[in-house]
Amino acid sequence: MGEIYYLALIKLHQLKKRVTIHDIAKELNTTAATVSRALNNNPSIGIAMKQRVQEMAKKLNYRQDKIATSLRSGKTQVIGIIIPSAKISFFGSVVHGIESVARKRGYRILLFQTNEKYTSEKEGINTLLQSNVDAIIVSISKETTNYDHFLEVKEQNIPLILFDRTNDTLGFPSVVIDDFKGAYLATTHLIKQGYSNIAHICGQQHIKIFEDRLLGYKSALKDAGLPVKDENIVMGDVSIQSGEEAAEKLLQLTNNPDAIFAAEDFMALGALQTLKKHKLHQPGQFGLVGFANESFGQYITPTLTTVDQRNIEMGEATAELFFSLPSKDLYKEGQVAPKITLEPELIIRESSSRKSDK
Amino acid sequence: MGEIYYLALIKLHQLKKRVTIHDIAKELNTTAATVSRALNNNPSIGIAMKQRVQEMAKKLNYRQDKIATSLRSGKTQVIGIIIPSAKISFFGSVVHGIESVARKRGYRILLFQTNEKYTSEKEGINTLLQSNVDAIIVSISKETTNYDHFLEVKEQNIPLILFDRTNDTLGFPSVVIDDFKGAYLATTHLIKQGYSNIAHICGQQHIKIFEDRLLGYKSALKDAGLPVKDENIVMGDVSIQSGEEAAEKLLQLTNNPDAIFAAEDFMALGALQTLKKHKLHQPGQFGLVGFANESFGQYITPTLTTVDQRNIEMGEATAELFFSLPSKDLYKEGQVAPKITLEPELIIRESSSRKSDK
């Protein structure tokens, strides 16, 4: 009677308590050390013992405690990611790519969003360092101009990899696409389609990707023997509205353009609205190319020619870059940080149809 | 000389070695316990001591080791999330919402993707349990029909919250939107706009959200005194192509419909392509409403009336639901799990313009 009660108590206790290697050891009349070795496939453990340990582990529903393992080993098998926002589809896709590759290697992902705030970014770095992550992957917030928080990561000798929103002066490995080339491809495509007075809606020039896109645009014009006209370059700020306004300005030029290369899809979309207002949206009437390959591009009318940024691949490449890093002398003096540049891909759709003659 | 060398060694050592509460204690001629208490703002520590500890902590650039804290306390302050894919914008947005709320409470996010695979989902649960997360948030993979892995979470007495892709039979807290109501709103709106022969492109009926949307559609028709005709209900599978095909079928009916409510935006988009082919896309000519509020809806021509699923709010509500859960008797026998139902919102755009008379 009392015994049954006692057994019930034990049972209750077991439900609450986590199964440890000690429990397995006790059942097998051996020690935790042996169990640990057996589970980690240590060669010095006999095959018979390994069998028994594994069976008992399964029987007791043992699950390794990663926290304890991390504390002991100093490695967490966790990669921290800092992005502006998971709701921006580009970053969601990159995270997808990183997670896929990381998981195959037994790594987990700790996610942190900055909402483009510098203070959140600092906080994120701090949190991830506290969490002892094995690596940190960052796409820099728009607001960030001070980079001391990243240097702290370097001091801790923890790998930090930048993607897309990078900064070459800090000496961190990075992954980007070739924005110059993307812009060059886009502009050249418009030229080949018969357009000759091609305008550019550019982005803020303190952001490197937009600077590169402007340079690519100019270079393409030059290489084709076309003039680069200042009046044909109007600044926008990655919004539909700024695209509309920029296009409006361009259409009011005395010698108005016959095509626009916008540095970003949302700006291109705005430009398209303006073109529609001016009845200039028929295929072949006016050339238009965007940049980013946002999903709406294939659904709008006309469908939008754009430059694909290889979102998923960027995530995969970023994760793989981490795994390819040397474990020693990560930030060796005078060593140049690896930089992976992905090839952009021009996605040709209706908005850049060959210029019609009439 | 030897002394300088020795100092250099110490310096080198300090760079590598993490600063612990013991280091702070040593500097202050006190013990680690006191430092720990001071840093955790324990009331039994004198204000003067707290000051000194905090200053020294800052001076030495101390950072708490969350791993050690977790091991000791049994709490990780980490929430695990399992979703089909971060590259699907809906899930990205939900993750955004969860992370925002969690971070305000000092929680971090461990992210896991299933790619709609049952085995990955199982693996995810296992990984998160190994990581000792304080809660698990899941949107069930399409492939999943066996739910034992979720029950294991229950056995460990760890809170598990489902969102969107939920299952009411498992007894877990959950967050969804009212799909029935969303469909009802959409259909009623079309009726009020003057359409009377409204068709429905439905989704696979074993998925609850699609079942509810069909029911909402039928209910709205009945309440308006309109007949529910089987021929007006065609099945699709959440793709543009299936939307095109379904619309094609509907337009070939002898008594063909004057409006379509599609159970999902991509199906609506496909339907729209078909309408364009049949020159039925002028506002007021043919009514069309989708479901999901995908971003492309506001950019296509005509802009798409749709039902918003409150992505971000869903994430926020899910996180908040976790924080509102009782810490004791989480899965008490016979207790009914809380279920939060968010209100869908009808987003009215051009594609459902009032029916014109001609």
Add this chain to the structure above:
DNA sequence: CTGTTAGCGCCTTCAT
């Protein structure tokens, strides 16, 4: 108010 002690679960010397 502060110090002592012990241990979370694991792994890794060192010893046998």
Add this chain to the structure above:
DNA sequence: ATGAAGGCGCTAACAG
């Protein structure tokens, strides 16, 4: 091939 012992960094119980 296995056991014993110690410690990763932190905090809670128990003493004063």
